[in-house]
Amino acid sequence: MDTIYIERAVKDHPQTVRIVQRYPDARKILIDRYTAVFNVNTQNFRLQKQNPALILAEKHDTKVLTAPPDYNIGGKHNYYFSHMMNCIYDCRYCFLQGMYNSANYVVFVNYQDFFDAITETTNRHTEPSWYFSGYDCDSLALEPVTLFMDACLNYFSTHAKAHLEIRTKSTQIRSLLKRDPIDNCVIAYSLTPDPIARAVEHKTPSVQKRIEALKSLSEAGWKIGLRFDPLLNAEAFKTTYQTLFDTVFDQLDTDTIHSVSTGPFRLPKPFFKKLVKLYPEEPLLADKFTQQGSLISYPVDDENDQMAWCEEQLLQHIDPDRFFPCV
Amino acid sequence: MRLVARLTAIAVDRVLRTAPTTWQPVMVSLGSVPVSVGISRYPGQALRGIIPVMLPFIVIVAALPAEATPLKTHWNLSPTGDTAYRSWHNDDMLLVESGIGKCNAAAATASALTGIINAGIAAKRIICINHGIGGGLYDLGTMVTAHAINDDATGQTWYPSLTFKPSGATATVVCVDAPASDYTADTAFDMESSGFYSAARRFVGAEFIHCFKTISDNPDHDITTINKARVIDLVQGSLASLTQSIDRLVALHATAFDTADIEAMVNTIKENMHLTRTHGHQLRRLLERHQALHGALPTTATLLDLKRASVLISTLTQQLDGSVPRY
Numbered sequence: 321m322d323t324i325y326i327e328r329a330v331k332d333h334p335q336t337v338r339i340v341q342r343y344p345d346a347r348k349i350l351i352d353r354y355t356a357v358f359n360v361n362t363q364n365f366r367l368q369k370q371n372p373a374l375i376l377a378e379k380h381d382t383k384v385l386t387a388p389p390d391y392n393i394g395g396k397h398n399y400y401f402s403h404m405m406n407c408i409y410d411c412r413y414c415f416l417q418g419m420y421n422s423a424n425y426v427v428f429v430n431y432q433d434f435f436d437a438i439t440e441t442t443n444r445h446t447e448p449s450w451y452f453s454g455y456d457c458d459s460l461a462l463e464p465v466t467l468f469m470d471a472c473l474n475y476f477s478t479h480a481k482a483h484l485e486i487r488t489k490s491t492q493i494r495s496l497l498k499r500d501p502i503d504n505c506v507i508a509y510s511l512t513p514d515p516i517a518r519a520v521e522h523k524t525p526s527v528q529k530r531i532e533a534l535k536s537l538s539e540a541g542w543k544i545g546l547r548f549d550p551l552l553n554a555e556a557f558k559t560t561y562q563t564l565f566d567t568v569f570d571q572l573d574t575d576t577i578h579s580v581s582t583g584p585f586r587l588p589k590p591f592f593k594k595l596v597k598l599y600p601e602e603p604l605l606a607d608k609f610t611q612q613g614s615l616i617s618y619p620v621d622d623e624n625d626q627m628a629w630c631e632e633q634l635l636q637h638i639d640p641d642r643f644f645p646c647v
Numbered sequence: 648m649r650l651v652a653r654l655t656a657i658a659v660d661r662v663l664r665t666a667p668t669t670w671q672p673v674m675v676s677l678g679s680v681p682v683s684v685g686i687s688r689y690p691g692q693a694l695r696g697i698i699p700v701m702l703p704f705i706v707i708v709a710a711l712p713a714e715a716t717p718l719k720t721h722w723n724l725s726p727t728g729d730t731a732y733r734s735w736h737n738d739d740m741l742l743v744e745s746g747i748g749k750c751n752a753a754a755a756t757a758s759a760l761t762g763i764i765n766a767g768i769a770a771k772r773i774i775c776i777n778h779g780i781g782g783g784l785y786d787l788g789t790m791v792t793a794h795a796i797n798d799d800a801t802g803q804t805w806y807p808s809l810t811f812k813p814s815g816a817t818a819t820v821v822c823v824d825a826p827a828s829d830y831t832a833d834t835a836f837d838m839e840s841s842g843f844y845s846a847a848r849r850f851v852g853a854e855f856i857h858c859f860k861t862i863s864d865n866p867d868h869d870i871t872t873i874n875k876a877r878v879i880d881l882v883q884g885s886l887a888s889l890t891q892s893i894d895r896l897v898a899l900h901a902t903a904f905d906t907a908d909i910e911a912m913v914n915t916i917k918e919n920m921h922l923t924r925t926h927g928h929q930l931r932r933l934l935e936r937h938q939a940l941h942g943a944l945p946t947t948a949t950l951l952d953l954k955r956a957s958v959l960i961s962t963l964t965q966q967l968d969g970s971v972p973r974y
């Protein structure tokens with residue numbers, strides 16, 4: 321990280337001070353609001369990804385948002401939150417490339433405000449609420465720098481009515497293994513067949529490393545989740561995914577798996593168009609796509625076939641009550 | 648500009664590899680403005696059938712004759728004959744002398760960029776630079792790169808995108824309306840940056856607009872002692888840093904995806920077949936998909952054999968919709 325932008329209002333915030341200390345050689349630039357750097361619309365996400373800057377900011381507006389209707393793993397009240405925008409990984413299908421003008425990382429340092437918002441949201445319901453982290457970023461990838469998840473788990477460990485899903489591809493699990501697992505948290509890994517992951521999930525840990533992380537976490541007593549989302553089309557789709565399922569279930573004790581979900585590859589049309597403009601040479605984006613309402617997806621029949629086939633395969637390994645197709 | 652020359656050769660070679668043997672590289676100049684390098688499909692008729700090649704084209708805006716002269720000599724630039732602003736050029740570069748102050752800088756920048764874009768140089772090819780003298784708490788002759796540009800009169804601030812790695816120190820450049828000497832740390836004063844930057848960002852991508860300031864006055868060298876000879880000396884002394892930063896910007900630019908070969912093919916088809924605007928867009932994307940899914944473009948002859956645009960589009964679509972990414 322050779323440039324850190326810091327909002328003046330949080331320059332003395334303990335998280336800011338701690339993070340900045342990690343980068344003694346970085347240039348530090350004080351700014352009023354992160355939007356002055358992040359939202360500039362003539363930036364090129366693809367070029368910026370080569371050398372992203374870090375922006376330390378304060379989250380002012382809504383900190384907890386309602387999750388889309390089918391986004392759940394068994395809970396009735398589902399929400400998501402993001403302490404960070406953007407990701408150190410570079411998956412070619414990632415919607416963040418379509419959503420943001422900038423590839424710089426924004427970290428919101430007012431962690432406590434997120435926890436206060438979660439308390440307030442949880443108190444609105446009598447049943448437990450679920451909170452999905454890692455919607456606008458990868459939950460753990462920058463954890464050694466942010467320590468957000470550590471703070472988050474401290475919070476959730478004392479708020480049993482609030483349940484947390486940490487979604488990640490990162491193998492930065494040392495801090496998780498150091499602490500006692502908590503019952504209201506699931507660590508969920510996104511998994512893609514190895515050859516596809518190598519081609520399109522740039523800079524991510526290998527699928528095998530992710531499986532090993534899942535294994536370590538489950539052995540340490542953490543609830544684990546498997547997320548086959550998005551399902552990506554490929555020549556020999558079934559063989560490719562079959563190999564992935566076999567590899568995963570050969571190595572994990574299925575009794576320790578809290579939930580398994582699948583999801584199709586869908587993007588809002590403007591995001592998809594932006595991705596194509598950024599990466600016209602990308603095979604993944606050169607496939608056959610159709611428009612369903614405001615979304616771009618694989619043709620409906622293909623998508624349904626892929627979802628149904630994966631469901632059939634997965635249900636050979638796990639009970640239906642642990643399977644959640646997110647459509 | 649050895650790097651630019653080398654990139655020129657690479658890009659021309661890349662287009663010529665898939666082109667008919669009669670096509671030739673050409674150096675093109677339209678009116679007083681160079682169009683850099685193109686490929687002529689009609690050798691001997693220099694202005695007919697030129698395919699522009701995606702290469703960086705560098706625009707430098709300097710305020711004073713003493714700031715422009717060393718650059719003109721260094722890059723061996725010739726006068727363009729432009730009457731509104733004195734300017735010089737070679738095949739890769741245009742140097743404009745704006746006069747003092749942000750209004751002059753804005754007007755000269757807008758005029759230069761409009762001129763070259765109208766002459767056929769795509770905005771995405773342009774790297775736009777403001778270089779000149781400034782005051783600050785740095786050693787005399789130090790070149791600083793603006794990491795923020797602050798218009799002293801309006802309070803507006805811009806943050807140039809530091810995706811490339813600047814050579815040497817970076818600073819907030821405060822653009823003042825009259826010479827100033829109340830120097831503060833990490834800050835340089837100048838009189839053109841905000842005008843230049845606000846104008847350039849209307850044309851050019853954020854990664855490729857930068858201000859470089861060579862320190863001409865500091866607490867030990869009073870602003871009133873600046874004279875023409877000293878300015879020439881200082882600018883000459885900062886040429887190594889300036890060239891290094893430009894080389895790094897050119898290297899970053901070279902990583903942008905270049906669609907010159909696809910453009911060339913679309914142009915050839917257009918000359919031999921009636922294509923509507925929509926057909927043109929569709930064909931461009933189909934060729935991108937072809938390259939992504941099959942690793943190469945189809946041959947021009949195969950496409951021309953299809954005779955009609957609608958047949959061409961439907962045949963290519965059908966063919967590509969039957970192709971699936973291979974991983």
Ligand code: SF4
Nearest residue numbers: 407409410411414457
């Ligand atoms: S890991 Fe997730 S957030 Fe990060 S780039 Fe990949 S898809 Fe996007």
